[in-house]
Amino acid sequence: MRPERLVDAVLFDTFGTVVDWRSGISQAVAEFSGAVDPDEFALAWRGRYQPSMAPVRSGEREFVDLDVLHHENLEATAAELGLPLDTADPSDVDRLNRAWHRLPAWPDSVPGLTELKRHFIIGPLSNGHTALLTNMAKHAGLPWDVILGSDLLRTYKPDPRAYLGAADILRLPPERVMLCAAHNTDLEAAQQAGLRTAFIPRPTEYGPAQRRDLHATGPWDVIAQDIVDLSVQLPQHAPG
Amino acid sequence: MRPERLVDAVLFDTFGTVVDWRSGISQAVAEFSGAVDPDEFALAWRGRYQPSMAPVRSGEREFVDLDVLHHENLEATAAELGLPLDTADPSDVDRLNRAWHRLPAWPDSVPGLTELKRHFIIGPLSNGHTALLTNMAKHAGLPWDVILGSDLLRTYKPDPRAYLGAADILRLPPERVMLCAAHNTDLEAAQQAGLRTAFIPRPTEYGPAQRRDLHATGPWDVIAQDIVDLSVQLPQHAPG
Structure with missing residues (x-):
């Protein structure tokens, strides 16, 4: 150089x-379900991002990638805000989780x-x-x-x-x-x-x-x- | 996808x-020195490539990257074919070694x-x-x-x-x-x-x-x- x-x-x-990420996730949530406010859900899902990486940074937890952390955080956010995940097609849940890829x-x-x-x-x-x-x-x-x-x-x-x-x-x-x-x-x-x-x-x-x-x-x-x-x-x- | x-x-x-690689290395050798046949040198340098990786593949040697292996192989090839490396400017030798980057x-x-x-x-x-x-x-x-x-x-x-x-x-x-x-x-x-x-x-x-x-x-x-x-x-x- x-x-x-x-x-x-x-x-x-x-x-x-x-x-x-806010627009992209909000849109993916809206496509997945009409049961929650998609903007609120996007912010809440992202809100769990930093805390979820802390145990990896400290060495307390072995490295896992963001697909894993996003999925854990999705489940917690869904439980908190009343998004029905259990009754959804697993491939739709996976697609929602992978909204962070697109x-x-x-x-x-x-x-x-x-x-x-x-x-x-x-x-x-x-x-x-x-x-x-x-x-x-x-x-x-x-x-x-x-x-x-x-x-x-x-x-x-x-x-x-x-x-x-x-x-x-x-x-x-x-x-x-x-x-x-x-x-x-x-x-x-x-x-x-x-x-x-x-x-x-x-x-x-x-x-x-x-x-x-x-x-x-x-x-x-x-x-x-x-x-x-x-x-x-x-x-x-x-x-x- | x-x-x-x-x-x-x-x-x-x-x-x-x-x-x-043959044209690129041959040209870099010619620019470095007129003391050797650049095509012959390029082929001889590349000839040491596969054997030099064998100890890494077998686990006998810890992983070292191609800059390291190319440099070792350059020294051996230079000794074999009579390319004077010791009297050259080290930055010119490094540039020759990094011909594999360009x-x-x-x-x-x-x-x-x-x-x-x-x-x-x-x-x-x-x-x-x-x-x-x-x-x-x-x-x-x-x-x-x-x-x-x-x-x-x-x-x-x-x-x-x-x-x-x-x-x-x-x-x-x-x-x-x-x-x-x-x-x-x-x-x-x-x-x-x-x-x-x-x-x-x-x-x-x-x-x-x-x-x-x-x-x-x-x-x-x-x-x-x-x-x-x-x-x-x-x-x-x-x-x-």
Whole structure:
């Protein structure tokens, strides 16, 4: 890669940063059943996401992928909100669970990534596993160069091994790798691990009432409006 | 993926099947030094490739990636054929060793892969590691969906774990994955592991005097002239 660039690889958080999980999950829930409010269900299902990864991060539980955690969280959310799973066709339940494999991209994602790909290695650095991220990319047209799923490193962000392991697979020093995310805590952990950081806001990720992550709250290397803006700004940044 | 397709993913051997290592290495050797015959050197360097992986496959040696093996094999070949490495700039030696990261594609590779990508998940299933394969794809414009390097499975083909591990990362049963290769022994191992197989000949991979792998020698699922021909044939094949 060209040495005058700030980094060689730009990796992306995916859920929320590149794809709109709330719309995608809400639509899949609505298609599955009319028994619940699909937006409320999507938020509640996603609400169980971070806690469910904690035992894996701490080493208390052996690594299991997001298909497993999403399914456990689906059952708990369904019980809480009264979605009838037991009487449904198991293949329909599986299809609902795999809605996380077919989420829609934000409008700027594909054009921004396509432009960034001309200058940098691009890939997801996500808690999704490789199969999920591959299916997501095929569905949404995400032009990744390489897919670094959580199953390859068998841990979940913000465990520092997730960030350092991704740089190691690419045989790049951490400072030649950037993480782009819409979540300040993800960037904080990436920066502590030695990666470069870029923030983009996704102010409606959690809906119109979102209060978190509306602005950058740390000393990130780049702050951009969206991925297209990042693709304009980043090739101009020299190491310094 | 569509159930009427023969497979969901088509994976490729790379060295020889997708890229022309002999031309690429020969050119890099010629650029490095005029002291040796570059074609002879390329063949001799490659000649040490299979034996160097044997101790890793058998478990006698811990997994090391192809950058390490290529470097050891470069030193041995240089000593054998009289290429002066010790007096060269180490960064030039490193650049020569990394010529395996920037090999040219055969003319049919990019158009054939681009067409296959419309129907299937495509990726390399190579003894190269993920970083090498990512650099190779950027250099040659190979439009992979996903890159499954040998470092992820920590073994080398034809170890059955290499084929089965790739299918497992994609969360696909082996029979929904096809290996395409120009080498009958690779396909034999893939078929024994339960994968589907496609042969394409690369009759000048080893130069005009090549005697091996001029024709398919096994009961492969598909035999094609090249990757463009495979991209025409394969979408027509239904599971039987």
